[in-house]
Each structure stands twice: as structure tokens, then as C-alpha cells.
Amino acid sequence: MRQNTVDFVLDQKNVSLLEAYDKWRNWADSKVCCDYALHSCVTWWSPEVAKEMDILCKEKGINSFKMFLAYKDVFMLEDNELYEVFKRCRELGALGMVHAENGHLIAEKSSEMIQHGITGPEAHEMCRPEEVEAEATNRAITLANQANCPLYIVHVMSKSAAKVVTKARRQGKVVFGEPIAASLGTDGTHYWNKCWRHAAGHVMGPPLRPDPTTPGYLMDLLANNDLQVTGTDNCTFNADQKALGKDDFRKIPNGVNGVEDRMSVIWEKGVHTGKMDPCRFVAVTSTNAAKIFNIYPQKGRIAVGSDADIVVWNPNASRTISAKTHHQAVDFNIFEGMLCHGVAEYVMTNGHVVLDEGQVRVTQGMGRFIPLPCNSETVFSRIRERERTTKPCKVEREPYDGPVAKITATQMSEKMIVADNPIIPNNAEFHGRPMTSSGARNLQDSTFSLSGQQIDEKSPRRSTTRSLNPPGGKSSGLW
Ligand SMILES: NC(=O)NCCC(=O)O
Numbered sequence: 001m002r003q004n005t006v007d008f009v010l011d012q013k014n015v016s017l018l019e020a021y022d023k024w025r026n027w028a029d030s031k032v033c034c035d036y037a038l039h040s041c042v043t044w045w046s047p048e049v050a051k052e053m054d055i056l057c058k059e060k061g062i063n064s065f066k067m068f069l070a071y072k073d074v075f076m077l078e079d080n081e082l083y084e085v086f087k088r089c090r091e092l093g094a095l096g097m098v099h100a101e102n103g104h105l106i107a108e109k110s111s112e113m114i115q116h117g118i119t120g121p122e123a124h125e126m127c128r129p130e131e132v133e134a135e136a137t138n139r140a141i142t143l144a145n146q147a148n149c150p151l152y153i154v155h156v157m158s159k160s161a162a163k164v165v166t167k168a169r170r171q172g173k174v175v176f177g178e179p180i181a182a183s184l185g186t187d188g189t190h191y192w193n194k195c196w197r198h199a200a201g202h203v204m205g206p207p208l209r210p211d212p213t214t215p216g217y218l219m220d221l222l223a224n225n226d227l228q229v230t231g232t233d234n235c236t237f238n239a240d241q242k243a244l245g246k247d248d249f250r251k252i253p254n255g256v257n258g259v260e261d262r263m264s265v266i267w268e269k270g271v272h273t274g275k276m277d278p279c280r281f282v283a284v285t286s287t288n289a290a291k292i293f294n295i296y297p298q299k300g301r302i303a304v305g306s307d308a309d310i311v312v313w314n315p316n317a318s319r320t321i322s323a324k325t326h327h328q329a330v331d332f333n334i335f336e337g338m339l340c341h342g343v344a345e346y347v348m349t350n351g352h353v354v355l356d357e358g359q360v361r362v363t364q365g366m367g368r369f370i371p372l373p374c375n376s377e378t379v380f381s382r383i384r385e386r387e388r389t390t391k392p393c394k395v396e397r398e399p400y401d402g403p404v405a406k407i408t409a410t411q412m413s414e415k416m417i418v419a420d421n422p423i424i425p426n427n428a429e430f431h432g433r434p435m436t437s438s439g440a441r442n443l444q445d446s447t448f449s450l451s452g453q454q455i456d457e458k459s460p461r462r463s464t465t466r467s468l469n470p471p472g473g474k475s476s477g478l479w
């Protein structure tokens with residue numbers, strides 16, 4: 001087995017993607033203790049971003065871009081922007097990745113929580129329940145599919161979102177789902193813990209789910225290839241940093257640990273429970289990621305010619321996870337107290353032993369940046385075929401040579417007036433489609449509206465409203 005890492009380059013909105021990339025490389029290159037690669041995040045859209053994506057792919061070793069449907073006004077893209085980014089990814093042979101939550105809805109519901117006086121970490125989950133994740137997952141899949149762009153859903157946290165990914169894959173969509181150590185190893189009941197620090201320590205987006213059967217369910221899907229890869233979204237904050245949100249859950253920084261314990265948690269909950277065999281464990285922790293991110297067999301395989309990044313795993317040993325003994329620079333561990341069967345006894349990176357019977361022996365800077373080439377076969381072979389077979393094709397026909405109506409702007413606006421209705425001078429509010437040529441309602445339109453004023457609301461004599469434009473049209477119409 002082997003383990004490497006891929007971090008996210010995520011800077012402020014409107015910062016150049018190339019500058020952000022350089023910043024990350026400068027931070028990492030002299031410090032990394034194992035090989036690493038990078039994903040780039042796209043949090044704004046412009047022709048400049050499109051150009052930079054090209055450079056990142058062709059010259060900088062980036063082959064995947066993460067976009068956010070959450071974090072309104074900060075990182076969130078609108079649907080039209082996301083669609084543009086997906087099209088660009090497809091052109092470049094890069095993988096689209098999405099943080100799937102409905103940012104608009106979260107913003108509304110967060111304010112409602114505060115208005116109700118619910119300011120603690122439990123509100124973090126309540127204002128972004130499962131369906132908020134599932135809706136955005138479905139939307140991301142739809143937009144990616146329409147752009148013929150392969151998609152990777154990062155941090156799948158709920159049964160509902162996992163079901164959406166599963167269904168889409170069964171429909172033949174090119175989508176991959178990544179549950180993480182957190183969603184496979186623990187649950188969102190912790191948000192209701194009486195200790196604020198404990199509850200806040202679990203805050204991440206999308207949140208852990210209060211349904212305690214969630215981790216087992218996600219593991220079942222992972223074992224059976226409905227989900228394919230495990231990540232961590234490792235992003236840790238100490239208690240004093242989480243405390244920025246002590247009076248307002250919206251200010252608690254999002255993120256939890258995972259990278260150190262990922263293998264243990266997945267072995268414990270996946271292999272030790274009999275849900276998956278050791279080969280599947282290697283696939284979901286290593287090989288599948290290497291294939292999707294196009295670095296197989298250099299990584300993800302133990303073979304002559306592959307990098308000597310090897311974990312020697314003892315399935316008979318056990319350990320208990322604790323913040324007191326972990327190696328991460330954070331004072332909290334979401335897996336605190338979890339007994340894990342299966343322990344990494346030795347770890348080699350590039351042929352060097354870096355974990356020796358539990359002792360970490362690393363040298364800063366010994367890892368390398370590994371460029372990830374575009375056009376992964378695992379990801380793009382189906383996409384390329386679809387490009388060819390699903391190209392839009394026009395119908396060849398003789399041009400229409402009959403009469404064409406002439407209509408002035410005034411005539412058009414007259415036609416758009418609903419006569420005889422004093423409170424609704426212009427019915428455009430209620431109709432997405434124009435009136436028919438005779439002035440009647442377009443029957444493909446609906447007068448049903450989910451919100452706001454209804455077309456017949458407050459109408460004093462609804463049943464007797466006279467219509468000058470009956471369905472079927474007037475005989476004195478335009479024609
Ligand atoms: N998942 C999480 O809460 N980490 C912070 C950044 C992100 O949302 O991806």
C-alpha cells in the first residue's frame with residue numbers, strides 16, 4: 001500500500017490562479033515529506049481565468065479544478081459560471097470537482113437560525129440539511145453532463161448525496177464520488193454535544209449527518225463501487241480558532257482532521273467489519289485515485305518501475321486514536337477514542353523509511369511535486385467517444401419560403417397586456433413564454449407560481465373576468 005497527498009490551491013476570489021499556484025508551491029516545496037500534487041480551485045470566472053486554466057494544465061501539472069456551489073459571496077460560482085468552467089475543463093482534458101451544497105439556500109437558512117436565537121454548532125447542520133447537499137450534487141452532475149465534462153464530487157457526506165451519485169453513475173454519467181474519513185468514521189450527532197468546543201470541533205462543510213447510520217451506508221456504497229475514492233479534506237483548526245464562532249456558528253471555521261487516520265478508519269469500518277476485502281481497501285485508498293488523477297502506475301501500484309511509496313500494514317495490531325498521541329499540529333481529533341484494528345508498521349516514501357515501528361522519521365523537503373497530466377484514460381476515454389457520437393447535428397431542410405408576419409413593437413406590447421384585469425397590467429410576471437400570436441396564454445406555459453403573487457390573487461370577480469383573448473384566438477388576430 002502507499003499514500004501520497006493532493007492539496008487544493010484555494011486563494012481569495014479574483015486572485016490570479018497562477019499566483020495562487022506559485023504561492024502554494026513556494027510554501028510546500030521546501031517542506032513536504034512525501035510526494036504531493038495539487039488541484040486548483042476556480043472561484044471566479046473570466047476570460048483570464050480560462051487562459052490561466054490552460055497554462056496550469058499545459059505547464060504546471062494541474063489536471064483537476066475544484067469549484068464551489070457553497071460559500072456564497074466568497075467562493076461560490078453561479079450555475080452559468082460553473083457550466084463555463086466545466087466546458088473549459090472538458091476542452092483541456094481536466095477533471096471538474098465540485099463542493100456540492102446550495103450556497104444561496106444556506107445563506108438564507110443561516111440567517112433564519114440566528115433570528116431564532118440558535119447560534120451554536122447544531123445550527124450549522126440544521127441550516128444545510130441533507131437535501132441541500134443532494135440538490136447541489138444533482139445540479140453539478142447535470143451541468144457537467146451537459147458540458148460533457150467528467151465530474152468528481154468531493155467530500156460526499158450524506159446518504160442523499162451518495163444516492164444521487166449512485167443513480168447518475170447507473171445512468172451512465174461520468175461521475176466519481178468521494179466519501180472522506182470523517183463521513184465514513186463519525187457522524188453529526190456531535191453537533192448537539194453539550195460541550196461547545198467538542199461540537200465546534202466537528203464543524204465542516206457539508207456537515208456530518210445526524211443520522212448515525214450514515215457512515216455504514218457510505219461504506220457499503222464504497223465497498224460496492226457506487227463510490228470510488230476516499231479523501232479527507234483535511235483542514236484543521238485549533239480550539240481558539242474554532243472559537244471565532246463562539247457566539248455565531250457562521251463564524252466557526254469549517255474543517256476537520258482526517259489525513260493521519262484515514263487508512264485506520266477505513267480499515268476499521270470497512271475491512272474489519274467484513275464490508276470490503278483488503279484489495280478493495282487498496283483500490284479505494286490508493287489505486288483508484290492514482291488512475292483518476294492520471295498518475296498510475298507511477299503511483300497506486302507496487303511494481304518494478306513504480307515509485308517505492310509503500311505502507312506495511314499489520315492487520316493484527318490495534319491502536320486507539322487520540323489527539324494526545326496523534327502527529328498532527330491540532331489539539332482535537334474527531335475520531336478520539338476510536339479503537340482501530342490494523343496499524344501501519346512501516347511507511348516508505350521514495351524508498352526511504354519514514355515510519356519505523358510507529359516512529360516518524362521524516363526530512364523536510366524530501367518529497368517532490370508530481371505533475372498530473374491531463375486526459376486521464378480512466379476519466380476521458382468515455383468522454384472522448386461521447387464528444388464524437390453526441391455532437392449536435394442540424395436537420396438539413398429546404399428553407400421556409402412562406403409569408404412572415406410583420407409586427408411592430410407597439411403591437412407586441414399590446415398583445416402582452418391582459419385586458420380587463422386592473423391589478424395585473426402586464427402578465428409577464430406570470431408567464432415565462434410569450435403569448436400566442438392570437439394573444440392567448442401559451443399552453444406550454446404554466447400559471448403556477450411557487451412564490452409571490454398568483455395570477456388570480458386579489459382579483460375581485462375572478463369567475464367573471466372577461467377575456468378579450470379567448471383560448472383558440474380571436475378571429476380578428478394578426479393573421
Ligand atoms: N470541508 C471543509 O469544511 N473544509 C473547508 C473547505 C471546504 O469546504 O472544502
Ligand SMILES: [Zn+2]
Nearest residue numbers: 099154155205
Ligand atoms: Zn469543499
